[in-house]
Amino acid sequence: MEVAELTGDISAPADVRFELTAQRTELTLASGAKVEAWTYNGEAVPELRVKEGQMVEVVLANRDVEAGVSIHWHGYDVPNAMDGIPGMTQNAVKPGESFRYKFRAKQTGTYWFHSHQQSSEQVEKGLFGRLIVEPAEEPSPYDVEETIVLHRWKTDRGYRTAFGLEDGTRTLPIPSGRTVRLRIINTDNLSAAYLLQGTPYAVTAIDGTPIRQAALLPENTSLRIGSGGRYDLTFRMPDGPVYLKAGAADAPEGPVLVLSPDNDAPAPVFQPASGSFEPGHYGEAVENEVTAEAAKFDREFRMIFGNRMGFYNGVFHFLWTINGRVLPNTPTFVVKEGEKVKMTFVNRSLAEHPMHLHGHHMTVLKHNGKRVVTPWITDTLNVAPGDTYEVGFVADNPGMWMDHCHNLYHAATGMILHLMYDGVRPSYEAGTRSGNLPD
Numbered sequence: 001m002e003v004a005e006l007t008g009d010i011s012a013p014a015d016v017r018f019e020l021t022a023q024r025t026e027l028t029l030a031s032g033a034k035v036e037a038w039t040y041n042g043e044a045v046p047e048l049r050v051k052e053g054q055m056v057e058v059v060l061a062n063r064d065v066e067a068g069v070s071i072h073w074h075g076y077d078v079p080n081a082m083d084g085i086p087g088m089t090q091n092a093v094k095p096g097e098s099f100r101y102k103f104r105a106k107q108t109g110t111y112w113f114h115s116h117q118q119s120s121e122q123v124e125k126g127l128f129g130r131l132i133v134e135p136a137e138e139p140s141p142y143d144v145e146e147t148i149v150l151h152r153w154k155t156d157r158g159y160r161t162a163f164g165l166e167d168g169t170r171t172l173p174i175p176s177g178r179t180v181r182l183r184i185i186n187t188d189n190l191s192a193a194y195l196l197q198g199t200p201y202a203v204t205a206i207d208g209t210p211i212r213q214a215a216l217l218p219e220n221t222s223l224r225i226g227s228g229g230r231y232d233l234t235f236r237m238p239d240g241p242v243y244l245k246a247g248a249a250d251a252p253e254g255p256v257l258v259l260s261p262d263n264d265a266p267a268p269v270f271q272p273a274s275g276s277f278e279p280g281h282y283g284e285a286v287e288n289e290v291t292a293e294a295a296k297f298d299r300e301f302r303m304i305f306g307n308r309m310g311f312y313n314g315v316f317h318f319l320w321t322i323n324g325r326v327l328p329n330t331p332t333f334v335v336k337e338g339e340k341v342k343m344t345f346v347n348r349s350l351a352e353h354p355m356h357l358h359g360h361h362m363t364v365l366k367h368n369g370k371r372v373v374t375p376w377i378t379d380t381l382n383v384a385p386g387d388t389y390e391v392g393f394v395a396d397n398p399g400m401w402m403d404h405c406h407n408l409y410h411a412a413t414g415m416i417l418h419l420m421y422d423g424v425r426p427s428y429e430a431g432t433r434s435g436n437l438p439d
C-alpha cells in the first residue's frame with residue numbers, strides 16, 4: 001500500500017462541507033495589540049462543528065501564504081492520507097492551489113486543527129482552529145458551552161497570551177443554576193496551569209475522550225494542560241461569579257474569563273491552588289486491550305529525551321534529542337497492523353516535552369515506574385523533566401505517522417520520529433527540494 005491510497009472509505013457523499021482559505025490577516029487583540037497573522041478564512045480560531053457519524057469534507061485553499069500550508073487534525077485519528085503532513089501524506093498547498101480532506105467523524109469531543117507546514121511559525125501566527133464533534137444522539141446535555149483557546153500571539157507590543165483574541169478580562173453572563181461545559185484548548189508551545197475558581201468542577205474529558213464517573217474536584221484545584229492538549233470542565237453555575245485564568249494565582253498578566261450570574265461580578269481575586277488535578281487518579285479507570293496487568297505487547301519502544309548543543313540545518317542550536325539524536329537520525333519505530341505497542345518516555349532533559357502521536361490514542365499505564373490507578377487516554381502527553389511514562393496503544397491505523405514534541409520549537413530543531421507500518425510505501429518527499437517542510 002502507498003500512503004496516498006490510505007484514505008479510508010470516502011465513497012459516500014459528504015454530509016457537511018467547509019472551505020478554509022489560508023490568508024494573511026491583521027488581527028487585533030482586545031487590548032488593541034496588533035498581530036500580523038496568517039489565518040484560515042481571515043478569522044482567529046474558526047470553529048468547525050460536526051456530528052458524530054457525518055462524512056466531513058474540508059477544502060483547503062491558499063490565498064497568499066508563500067511557504068504553502070496544510071491541515072492536520074490534531075487528536076483526530078483520520079486515515080493516513082488525510083493527516084495533513086507535507087512530504088508524508090500530501091504536498092504542501094501553495095498559493096492558488098487546494099486540497100480536499102474527507103473523513104468520517106468517528107470520535108466525539110474537543111479537538112483542534114492546524115497547519116503542519118513549518119508548524120512552529122504557522123501555528124504561532126494563527127493557522128489553527130477548533131474541531132468540535134457532537135455525539136450523534138442528543139443535543140448537548142449542558143445549558144451553556146464555551147470553548148477557551150489559550151494562545152500566545154506575537155504582537156506589535158511583544159508576546160501576549162490570550163483566550164482567543166481576549167488578552168484582558170471578559171465577562172460572560174450565565175444565570176445561576178445553569179449547567180456549563182468549558183472546553184479548554186492549549187495551542188501554545190508551553191503547558192499552563194489553569195485556575196477555575198468560585199465553584200467545584202469536574203473534568204469530563206481529556207483530549208476529546210470522555211471520563212466516566214468524573215467527580216467534582218475540591219474547590220480551587222488547578223490543572224495543567226500541555227501544548228496541544230484539551231480538557232472539558234463542567235459545573236453548575238453557582239450564585240456567585242466563577243473565574244478562569246491561566247498561570248499562577250498572583251500573576252498579574254494574562255487573560256481572565258469571568259462568568260457572572262448577575263453581570264455585576266467584583267474584580268477577580270484568585271486563591272492559590274488547593275492542589276493539582278491528577279488524571280492518573282480520577283474517575284473510572286479506562287479498560288482496553290492494553291490496560292490488563294498481564295497484557296502482552298508485540299513491540300516495545302523507548303524514547304529518552306535529552307539535550308545538547310549541535311548543528312541543525314547548518315545552524316548551531318541548543319538541541320532537544322530523542323535517544324541522543326535529532327531528525328533525520330532519530331529512530332524509526334516499525335509496527336505491523338494489529339500489534340500491541342508499549343512506548344516508554346524518559347525525560348532526562350531540562351524542559352517538558354508534550355509528546356504527540358499522530359493517528360492513534362495512547363493509554364497511560366505507568367508514571368515513574370508505578371501503575372497509575374486510573375489509566376487514561378491521551379493524544380498529547382506532557383512529560384515533565386525527570387518524569388517517566390509508559391503508554392500502550394494498538395497499531396490499528398496503517399500509514400506513516402509522526403510522533404513528536406508539541407513544543408513546536410523543539411520539533412522544528414528535530415525532536416520528531418516516525419511510526420511506520422510495515423509494507424506502507426511513501427507517496428511524497430520532504431525537504432527543501434520538494435518545498436514540503438513538515439516541522
Ligand code: C2O
Pocket residue numbers: 072074114116228356358402404406
Ligand atoms: Cu498538533 Cu504533529 O501536531
Ligand code: CU
Pocket residue numbers: 320352353354405406407410411415
Ligand atoms: Cu520538547
